[in-house]
Amino acid sequence: MTRVSPRPTPPVSILPGPDSVLHLTEVTVRRSPATLLDAVHWNVEVDQRWVILGPNGAGKTTLLQIAAGLMFPTSGRVHILGERLGAVDVAELRPRIGLSSAALAGRVPPHERVLDVVVSAGYGVVGRWREAYDELDFARGRELLDAMGVAALADRTYGTLSEGERKRTLAARALMADPELLLLDEPAAGLDLGGREDLLARLTRLAVDPSAPTTVLVTHHVEEIPPAFSHVLLLRGGRVVAAGPLADTLTADALSETFGMTLALERRGERYFAFAAN
Numbered sequence: 322m323t324r325v326s327p328r329p330t331p332p333v334s335i336l337p338g339p340d341s342v343l344h345l346t347e348v349t350v351r352r353s354p355a356t357l358l359d360a361v362h363w364n365v366e367v368d369q370r371w372v373i374l375g376p377n378g379a380g381k382t383t384l385l386q387i388a389a390g391l392m393f394p395t396s397g398r399v400h401i402l403g404e405r406l407g408a409v410d411v412a413e414l415r416p417r418i419g420l421s422s423a424a425l426a427g428r429v430p431p432h433e434r435v436l437d438v439v440v441s442a443g444y445g446v447v448g449r450w451r452e453a454y455d456e457l458d459f460a461r462g463r464e465l466l467d468a469m470g471v472a473a474l475a476d477r478t479y480g481t482l483s484e485g486e487r488k489r490t491l492a493a494r495a496l497m498a499d500p501e502l503l504l505l506d507e508p509a510a511g512l513d514l515g516g517r518e519d520l521l522a523r524l525t526r527l528a529v530d531p532s533a534p535t536t537v538l539v540t541h542h543v544e545e546i547p548p549a550f551s552h553v554l555l556l557r558g559g560r561v562v563a564a565g566p567l568a569d570t571l572t573a574d575a576l577s578e579t580f581g582m583t584l585a586l587e588r589r590g591e592r593y594f595a596f597a598a599n
């Protein structure tokens with residue numbers, strides 16, 4: 322295969338525009354001696370559906386933590402939902418962001434009822450205690466569990482769920498507070514083939530819903546990109562290899578550079594498949 326450099330990433334303006342939901346300029350995260358993110362520029366606009374794709378250790382989760390306002394960069398500027406990170410009370414910002422991540426999954430008490438895992442997002446807490454919920458909250462929680470295909474599990478305890486069922490529960494929870502920004506870290510990891518395809522269909526339905534939040538999804542696999550997602554950011558070693566509209570940006574060359582091996586990429590409709598090219 323002839324290797325050519327991936328398409329250059331269009332420059333990101335210094336300041337966020339009126340439709341900017343996430344705006345990162347020169348964002349670097351260092352944890353001595355490692356550089357987790359290296360001068361990342363990224364702009365996400367309202368109604369866009371982004372996939373962050375990269376190998377293990379690329380910095381995907383770190384980038385999502387920044388986007389969620391859970392981590393501050395060592396240097397660089399971050400705007401989330403129009404607010405400058407560092408100049409805004411993140412406690413006010415976080416309820417506007419729905420996040421499903423492995424870190425959150427590990428904090429849910431095993432004895433917690435599944436429906437309570439979902440509704441407690443309304444208060445931004447993990448583990449229900451004495452907060453007051455009304456019937457509308459529970460109805461909304463059941464509706465979201467249904468949208469994620471796990472309505473039948475509402476009264477089970479979280480600790481008894483399979484990994485795939487937990488992922489779906491946390492995706493429902495991430496939507497509970499009607500976030501303006503939805504961040505999903507590897508939602509399809511651990512799902513079997515049928516479960517993955519079912520979840521992708523549900524995420525596609527969400528992606529085409531004009532009332533759904535701006536969404537960013539992290540994955541290692543091009544096969545897990547839901548149809549109707551619009552943009553991709555390719556990350557390797559904390560650096561952006563390419564970022565932009567999916568159809569133009571996700572190429573075999575860009576993917577090969579991202580994963581450090583020569584890869585072939587096939588597209589069937591809006592689905593992608595990648596494998597080692599010999």
Ligand SMILES: Nc1ncnc2c1ncn2[C@@H]1O[C@H](COP(=O)(O)OP(=O)(O)OP(=O)(O)O)[C@@H](O)[C@H]1O
Nearest residue numbers: 352355357375376377378379380381382383384541
């Ligand atoms: N506190 C830390 N100190 C040093 N290195 C760290 C720290 N936290 C993360 N790292 C390293 O930063 C790199 C990026 O981590 P991150 O979790 O963001 O990657 P990722 O792309 O999400 O990886 P994966 O796909 O394996 O989940 C990894 O090599 C990780 O070991």
